[in-house]
Amino acid sequence: MMWRSFSADWLKIRGKGLWFLVFLGPVGLLAMQGLNFGIRYDYLTRQYQADLWGGLLNNLAGFVPVAMYLGGTLICSLLANVEHQMSSWKQLLALPVSRTSVFMAKLLLCLLLLAVSCLILSAGTAGLGLLLGFGSQPVPYSVVLRIGFASYAAALPVIALQLWLSLSSRNQTLPVSLGIALSLLSLFSMYLSEWIPLTWPALAWSASRPWLFSGAGLLLGLLVLLPGAVHFERKDVN
Secondary structure, X not given: OXXXXXXXXXXXXXXXXXXXXXXXXXXXXXXXXXXXXHHOHHHHHHHOOOOHHHHHHHHHHOOHHHHXXXXXXXXXXXXXXXXXXXOOHHHHHOOOOOHHHHHHXXXXXXXXXXXXXXXXXXXHHHHHHHHOOXXXXXXXXXXXXXXXXXXXXXXXXXXXXXXXXXHHOOOOHHHHHHHHHHHHHHHHHHHOOOOOHHHHHXXXXXXXXXXXXXXXXXXXXXXXXXXXXXHHHHOOOO
């Protein structure tokens, strides 16, 4: 039943701006670093001459959590608004599909869209490095993949919370405002305790054991999903 609901949601997002957001985040980050290296090419290549790819990745990494939180917030909100704006919740939930299946289908679609965005970021990073002339050094493919997906896993608690709030409320002011606030606050995550989940996407890149924070994000994301699914199952919708 979840796959039927997922297929229907996949058709509903056409023309809703979701795919534009999927591409906007990674392309924006890559354009920013392309401009950064293009303007200061000689200075930056001298500074990172021992590890050109590491220099590019470290310059990108500081902005990935912001893009992840903001992109996740907007994707969750737009996905929920497909039903809110059409006032189609009653018709949707009257179908022979469980509410849990509806919730999980929307979650799966949200995660898939964000995964595509992360893949574009990783592929684009490799392409940008080659365009900048870093091909003289081996491309660290595993690290290039990690620039997108490590922070993605660590950000899952916030993404799950955003989907829960977006689906539960017709008024998107609260989830969008919260997402923007968390995105801005993540810029100062280096001043916060590592026990605060908001810091985990940054630590999933920079910590000595980054996999701990990606794993913690996956685990806490699952824990946040449980009450979200239960609440959606029981909540009256308009």
